[in-house]
Amino acid sequence: MSTVSIPAEFTLHRKNLFNRTTAPRWIASHIRPYLWIVVMLVVGAIGNAALAAYVPVLTGDAFNAMTQPKPDTSVLLPLALTIGISQIIRGVLQLGRNFGAELLAQHMERDIRDELYLSLLGKSMTFHSLQPVGDTMARSTNDVREVNYMFSPGVNLVVGSFMFLVMPFLAAPRYHPSLLLTPTIFAIIYFIALARYLKTLAPITDEVRATFGDMNTHLSESLDGVEIVKGSAQEVAEVDRFVSNARRVRDAFVRQGDLEGRYIAMLILGAAYAGGLTHALLLFRAGEIDLGAVIAYFGLLQLLGFPTFTSTWAYSQISSGLSSARRILELINRETHLDQNAAGLTSAMSGEVEFRNVSFAYPTGDPVVQDVSFKVKQGQTVAIVGQTGAGKTSLVKLINRTYDITSGQVLVDGVDVREWNLASLRSQISIIEQDIFLFSRSLSDNIAFGKPEADRDEIISASKAAQADDFIHDFDQGYDTVVGERGVTLSGGQRQRIALARAFLTDPRILVLDDSTSAIDSATEDKIQRAISNAARGRTTFIITHRLSQIRWADLIIVFRKGKIAAIGTHDELMKTSEAYSRIFRE
Numbered sequence: 001m002s003t004v005s006i007p008a009e010f011t012l013h014r015k016n017l018f019n020r021t022t023a024p025r026w027i028a029s030h031i032r033p034y035l036w037i038v039v040m041l042v043v044g045a046i047g048n049a050a051l052a053a054y055v056p057v058l059t060g061d062a063f064n065a066m067t068q069p070k071p072d073t074s075v076l077l078p079l080a081l082t083i084g085i086s087q088i089i090r091g092v093l094q095l096g097r098n099f100g101a102e103l104l105a106q107h108m109e110r111d112i113r114d115e116l117y118l119s120l121l122g123k124s125m126t127f128h129s130l131q132p133v134g135d136t137m138a139r140s141t142n143d144v145r146e147v148n149y150m151f152s153p154g155v156n157l158v159v160g161s162f163m164f165l166v167m168p169f170l171a172a173p174r175y176h177p178s179l180l181l182t183p184t185i186f187a188i189i190y191f192i193a194l195a196r197y198l199k200t201l202a203p204i205t206d207e208v209r210a211t212f213g214d215m216n217t218h219l220s221e222s223l224d225g226v227e228i229v230k231g232s233a234q235e236v237a238e239v240d241r242f243v244s245n246a247r248r249v250r251d252a253f254v255r256q257g258d259l260e261g262r263y264i265a266m267l268i269l270g271a272a273y274a275g276g277l278t279h280a281l282l283l284f285r286a287g288e289i290d291l292g293a294v295i296a297y298f299g300l301l302q303l304l305g306f307p308t309f310t311s312t313w314a315y316s317q318i319s320s321g322l323s324s325a326r327r328i329l330e331l332i333n334r335e336t337h338l339d340q341n342a343a344g345l346t347s348a349m350s351g352e353v354e355f356r357n358v359s360f361a362y363p364t365g366d367p368v369v370q371d372v373s374f375k376v377k378q379g380q381t382v383a384i385v386g387q388t389g390a391g392k393t394s395l396v397k398l399i400n401r402t403y404d405i406t407s408g409q410v411l412v413d414g415v416d417v418r419e420w421n422l423a424s425l426r427s428q429i430s431i432i433e434q435d436i437f438l439f440s441r442s443l444s445d446n447i448a449f450g451k452p453e454a455d456r457d458e459i460i461s462a463s464k465a466a467q468a469d470d471f472i473h474d475f476d477q478g479y480d481t482v483v484g485e486r487g488v489t490l491s492g493g494q495r496q497r498i499a500l501a502r503a504f505l506t507d508p509r510i511l512v513l514d515d516s517t518s519a520i521d522s523a524t525e526d527k528i529q530r531a532i533s534n535a536a537r538g539r540t541t542f543i544i545t546h547r548l549s550q551i552r553w554a555d556l557i558i559v560f561r562k563g564k565i566a567a568i569g570t571h572d573e574l575m576k577t578s579e580a581y582s583r584i585f586r587e
């Protein structure tokens, strides 16, 4: 058996750097590798704000020069030049700030996407069967994107505008210490209003993200099931459901907009202009400051406009980003205990399988396998028969730990499957599912899925053994034919043979064939029969089937009923002892 090449853990190398306790800490731990970008962003923001404040200061100086009893026009040109040059430098700094924010945002998006994708691949089937695909898609596309927007423009504008808020504090005392009054009162009210705004905003942005996820879930499900939607003429009903989901998203957005609209920041900005100007004029009348100072001060107050304008939506962008980060983190943190057992057994398997008092229940339901015990020798073929819903598929999925049992023991080669290295266990067991999934790639890529390094000759001989070579040649592009999504261009019987070819190529020690497809035309039936008996040769094989001929030549037959073994033995034994079994053959 080939050595195991599957990585034992689907995790990022930088994994330990990420703090996954809360969304803000998690985001912070993602920023840490890019501190230099943060420095660039902050330096750009400080420089930009300082040079923006420089303009009213210089304007005030120019006014003073002109309003003297004997106006001094010689200072005007140098002042104008200084303003011009300083604003060019400011442009460069602003570019640095914007560029830094954009760079940071893109890095965040990429890193979070990597982390999320790897985490999703590493999760157990129990997780995936409970988590709707549409919701996962919404989180891994739109929510990741929201985190990007949180940095650019979100953080960019918040940091940039915060520096504008600071500037009047630095420059106003130059004219008169009491001029700090207006910026101080403004800042206090600004932050109180902001805190209250953000507090009411957070649940609404959470709701916007959640309704969006629901809408996506429904959309992806109805596209996935579009055949049944059309087949049962339910288009109108599905559209109605979509519209009502879309309406909930819209309503949530409107509530967010409404709240943003009621935010009082603009009101306090107006009050600050009026109050500050009055204050400066009073000082001027008292002879405490000159006219240039009044002009400069009023110009400095204008700087408060930037934090005010941006605060309505830059902070809500951050709030949305945090809501999204929470949703992504929740997905990453949920149920991670798929034990890969990297240190477990990795030896070549011979294929003996034993179930000892095995019980199993899906997390949400009643037991579907109850106290099942049987033993299969290496190389034997086992047929599992039973009514729909009996638990046949569930039973065989316990062998390769697609699901972990609730109690008892499943042993392969006498070793508990949980003692095996998971990758080693799975690479030596092949399960051909009831519902065979083909990727939208070429047929040869689909066949070589479990062994990507296989060359064309190997692929062709596997296909021949699986009786697939003939029909593959009927396609114009042969092995390079690209499968339409979900295998729509292949019939059930063809898909089954592609899956068998996969199994021939990986040459597993244990093969499980969940073949619940009922009668196909007899020519195809014949081919599939031949393919299956080829595949069963030389390995332990479990076949879930309704085909009497296959059941008859099995070494062991398990009649499964409501999660329990109703009868077990060879064909001859069961014909004598089991009424239920012999009834199948009498019908």
Ligand code: DCP
Binding pocket: 129, 362, 365, 368, 386, 387, 388, 389, 390, 391, 392, 393, 394, 395, 434, 516
């Ligand atoms: N079940 C569940 N969650 C899943 C899969 C199945 O709760 N992800 C439930 C549905 C059935 C029971 O488990 O009540 C047994 O399902 P199986 O798919 O194991 O049943 P079979 O394979 O025997 O049925 P079929 O012949 O239809 O394939």
Ligand code: MG
Binding pocket: 392, 393, 394, 434, 514, 516
């Ligand atoms: Mg089944």
